[in-house]
Amino acid sequence: MTGFAVEMRGISKAFDTVTVLSEVDFAVRHGEVHALAGENGAGKSTLMKILQGIYELDSGTIEVDGRPVRLGSPQAARAAGIGMVFQEFSLVPTLTVAQNIFLGSEPRGRTGLIDDRAAERRSAEVFADMGVSVDPGRTVASLSTAYWQLTEIAKALAQDARVLIMDEPTASLAKHEADALFELIDRLKVRGIAVIYISHRMEEVYRIADRITVLRDGRWVLTESLAEITPPQIVEAIVGRRLEAQLTYTDRGDAGETLLEATGLRAGGRVRDVSFRLRAGEILGLAGLMGSGRTELARCLFGIDRLDAGEVRLRGTRVDLSSPGAAIAAGLALIPEDRREQGLVLDHSVRDNLLLPLLGRLRRGPVLSDAAGRRLSQELLERFSVKVADPARPVRLLSGGNQQKVVIAKWLGTDPDVLIMDEPTAGVDIGTKSEILDMIRGLADAGKGVLVISSELPELLAVSDRVLVLRDGTVHRELHRRDIPSEEALQLAVQGVS
Ligand SMILES: Nc1ncnc2c1ncn2[C@@H]1O[C@H](COP(=O)(O)OP(=O)(O)OP(=O)(O)O)[C@@H](O)[C@H]1O
Ligand SMILES: [Mg+2]
Numbered sequence: 471m472t473g474f475a476v477e478m479r480g481i482s483k484a485f486d487t488v489t490v491l492s493e494v495d496f497a498v499r500h501g502e503v504h505a506l507a508g509e510n511g512a513g514k515s516t517l518m519k520i521l522q523g524i525y526e527l528d529s530g531t532i533e534v535d536g537r538p539v540r541l542g543s544p545q546a547a548r549a550a551g552i553g554m555v556f557q558e559f560s561l562v563p564t565l566t567v568a569q570n571i572f573l574g575s576e577p578r579g580r581t582g583l584i585d586d587r588a589a590e591r592r593s594a595e596v597f598a599d600m601g602v603s604v605d606p607g608r609t610v611a612s613l614s615t616a617y618w619q620l621t622e623i624a625k626a627l628a629q630d631a632r633v634l635i636m637d638e639p640t641a642s643l644a645k646h647e648a649d650a651l652f653e654l655i656d657r658l659k660v661r662g663i664a665v666i667y668i669s670h671r672m673e674e675v676y677r678i679a680d681r682i683t684v685l686r687d688g689r690w691v692l693t694e695s696l697a698e699i700t701p702p703q704i705v706e707a708i709v710g711r712r713l714e715a716q717l718t719y720t721d722r723g724d725a726g727e728t729l730l731e732a733t734g735l736r737a738g739g740r741v742r743d744v745s746f747r748l749r750a751g752e753i754l755g756l757a758g759l760m761g762s763g764r765t766e767l768a769r770c771l772f773g774i775d776r777l778d779a780g781e782v783r784l785r786g787t788r789v790d791l792s793s794p795g796a797a798i799a800a801g802l803a804l805i806p807e808d809r810r811e812q813g814l815v816l817d818h819s820v821r822d823n824l825l826l827p828l829l830g831r832l833r834r835g836p837v838l839s840d841a842a843g844r845r846l847s848q849e850l851l852e853r854f855s856v857k858v859a860d861p862a863r864p865v866r867l868l869s870g871g872n873q874q875k876v877v878i879a880k881w882l883g884t885d886p887d888v889l890i891m892d893e894p895t896a897g898v899d900i901g902t903k904s905e906i907l908d909m910i911r912g913l914a915d916a917g918k919g920v921l922v923i924s925s926e927l928p929e930l931l932a933v934s935d936r937v938l939v940l941r942d943g944t945v946h947r948e949l950h951r952r953d954i955p956s957e958e959a960l961q962l963a964v965q966g967v968s
Contacts, residue, residue, distance in 0.1 A: 473536045475500045475633050475664035476521065476552070481530035483516060485867075488859050490516050491688045494530075498633065503655060503665045505679035505696075507708055509899040510871025511857040513688040514668050518635050521666075522554050523547035534633070553631025555622045555639055561610045567617075568593040568606035571625045596624045601657050602650070616647035623654070627663075634658065637668045638870070641896055644760040644925065652678050670871075670899050672701050684708055709901040719932050719951060722914065725749035729919040730888050732771070735780035740766040742943030744780070748888065748919040753910060755934030756923045757964050763943040764923045765807055768890050771921075772804035773797040784887065798827060803886035805878055807893045807923070813877035816866040820858050821847040823865050824880045850879040855905070871898040878906065882913075889913060890921045895929060907933050927957050927964075939963050 477497040483490050491513045498504045506514050519525045521532065523541040532539055534550045541547045561570045568589040593606035597620070604613075604620055613621075619639060626634055640648040655665055655678055667679055675682060676696055684691040684707040691707045692699075730748040735741055740763040748754050758764050769775045771782065773791040782789045790796040794804070806813050814823050824847040847861055856875045858868060865876055874897055881889070891910070895903045910933055914920050924930045930937065931954065939947040939960075947963050954960050 473500075474498060474533070475502070475535065476666075477533040477536075478517070478521065479531050479533075481517065481520060481532075482528045483513075483520060483525060484528060489688060491520075494685065494688070494690045496683055496690070496693075498664045498666055499680075500632075500664055501659050501662045502681065503659060503667055503679045505675045505682040506666055506668045506685070507670075507675065507682055507704065508685035508691075509708055510875075510897075510902055511869040512685040512708075512899075514685060515637055515869065517685070518554075518637060518666065518668070521547065521552055521633075521635065523552075548629055548631075551630060551632035553626025553629060553634045555619060555626065555634060555636045561618055561621060563611035564609060566590075566607055566609050567604060567613070567621050567624075570610055570621055571596070571606070571628050573625075592628065593624065596628050600624060600627065600654055602654060615642045616644070616650070619643070619651070620654075631663070633664045633666065635666045635668075638670070638897055639667070640669070640671070640674060648674070670897065670903070672704065672900070675704075676701070686710055705900055708899065719934075721952065722751075722753075722911070722935055725752035725914075725935060726917065729785060731783045733780055733782075735767070735770060735782070736778045737770040737775050738766060738778075740943050741770060744940070744943070744945055746938055746945060746948070748921060750917045750919055751914050753914045753920045753922060753933055753935050755930040755937040756921060756940060757927065757930055757937055757960060758940035758946075759964060760925075762940040764940055765892055766943075767940070768804060768806075768892050768921070768923060771797075771890055772802055774804075798884060798886075801887035803827070803881040803884055803889050805881050805889070805891045805894055807896070813880075814865050814873060817864050819862050820851070820856075820865045820868065820876060821861040823876055824850050824861075824883060827880055827884045846883065850883050854879040854909075855902075871902060874898050875902065878909075882909075886918070888919045888921070890923075892923045893925065894922065895924070895926070903929075927960050931957060931960060941966055 474497045479495050481494040482492050494517060496517065508514050516525065520527050521541065523544045523546050526542065532541060539550050541550065562573065568586065571593045572589045590606040597604050597606070600623065602620055604617055610618060610621060623634065639651060643651065658665060669675055679696055681693060681695050682699065682704065683693040684704065686708065726749050728747050729750040733745045735744040744767055756764050766775065770777050770791065773794045773796055777791060782791060784800060789800045821843065825843050851858060851861060854875045856879065857872050865873060868876065878894065895906050898906060907929065910920055910922065922930065922933060935951050937949045937951065937954065937960065938945050939949070946966065949963065
């Protein structure tokens with residue numbers, strides 16, 4: 471087939487008086503994987519929500535398969551063959567995979583009842599076409615995130631989607647799951663399906679995409695074949711200036727005395743026996759496969775999950791970890807992995823979210839006046855260059871990466887002694903990522919202890935002074951940064967190969 475699967479021309483969109491997209495052109499060919507890149511808040515998700523019929527455009531035209539369409543509703547977009555793999559999944563966990571795939575378009579038997587057997591049979595066919603094996607009769611709740619995503623993709627394909635939109639699809643996937651997704655995308659391409667792929671990860675873009683379009687501040691900057699553009703050129707297009715190489719480690723010298731000491735920690739089934747020390751001024755990286763207990767360790771260190779055994783001492787004094795409030799009072803802070811669920815109250819204002827963890831501290835100090843709260847939140851927003859039009863509006867309206875910055879700013883406002891960060895740069899753009907890594911170093915330079923969990927090994931290697939490799943809920947290896955020669959070496963350690 472010739473021509474474009476989708477062609478968007480001169481798209482503009484404003485919310486209230488704030489222009490978010492101006493005159494954007496974006497066209498995707500059949501069987502093409504087209505990456506959409508840009509800083510946090512550049513307008514990527516908004517452009518895609520217009521294509522899905524969620525937002526109405528102010529001006530511009532959209533053609534699908536060369537025919538002008540009006541995508542006034544999600545139904546209209548689906549009927550036009552546009553499918554979406556949601557970042558926050560839209561599945562019903564208590565239903566089976568097959569029931570989810572046919573939700574709203576259930577095959578019915580002669581009696582008019584939903585025919586589960588037919589739905590499962592047809593789901594199995596879709597999965598077979600995708601070249602993956604998923605049992606359509608299982609409930610979605612019993613499957614891991616990677617399978618949720620496959621179910622989302624199957625759902626779109628079952629509705630005859632010819633264009634699939636994926637907004638940061640690998641954000642919650644382990645490496646082998648991401649690889650499986652890429653292979654699936656390769657197969658979809660062969661079938662002529664167009665994929666629009668939003669990602670902040672450069673390696674992924676080169677692995678999977680044919681062309682890339684970059685947006686900056688709601689404007690089109692470039693569209694280029696990936697064979698003809700280098701990573702630094704893309705970065706420059708994204709941030710509008712050259713960036714120094716950011717992922718290099720500089721030896722920060724020896725850290726101070728022991729700040730935090732954890733001994734024999736056991737919690738739930740996932741944390742079996744963990745002991746470690748964190749020094750003042752030290753950045754300790756936590757590596758490990760999914761399921762190795764990293765996130766669970768962070769949760770019990772912050773008093774979210776109850777410890778079954780073991781103790782944690784801060785400067786020699788035993789820390790009460792019976793609740794997050796107690797942990798905060800003791801001087802700990804956690805930036806959680808799942809920012810939308812645990813990090814923010816989405817319907818509250820940006821300002822209230824920033825000031826929330828400070829409330830626990832107020833008992834110790836003078837009450838925060840309105841004016842002081844305003845000033846403090848303004849200061850935090852500036853320090854972390856959060857792009858926000860009005861801090862009194864709900865945090866839900868911020869772009870994904872800016873929400874992540876609010877989570878970080880909010881916890882740093884509590885001025886903790888020990889900061890635990892679970893995937894701190896997930897979903898943030900490349901410029902912000904280097905800001906966050908610099909900020910982590912700055913905190914350590916100021917004498918704080920920082921525990922960083924990250925699945926991105928280059929990032930972990932750039933920032934950690936020491937790395938703990940967790941496996942099956944225990945510390946499998948403890949490596950000084952100087953003794954890790956390469957990313958491959960760390961990868962092998964994580965996989966348990968010595
Ligand atoms: N419903 C809305 N009301 C008001 N402003 C909005 C709304 N949706 C998005 N915005 C604003 O539009 C801008 C673009 O947001 P968008 O979500 O498209 O960015 P993005 O490129 O997807 O960023 P990220 O990489 O962080 O996901 C942001 O400044 C955001 O605050
Ligand atoms: Mg987005």
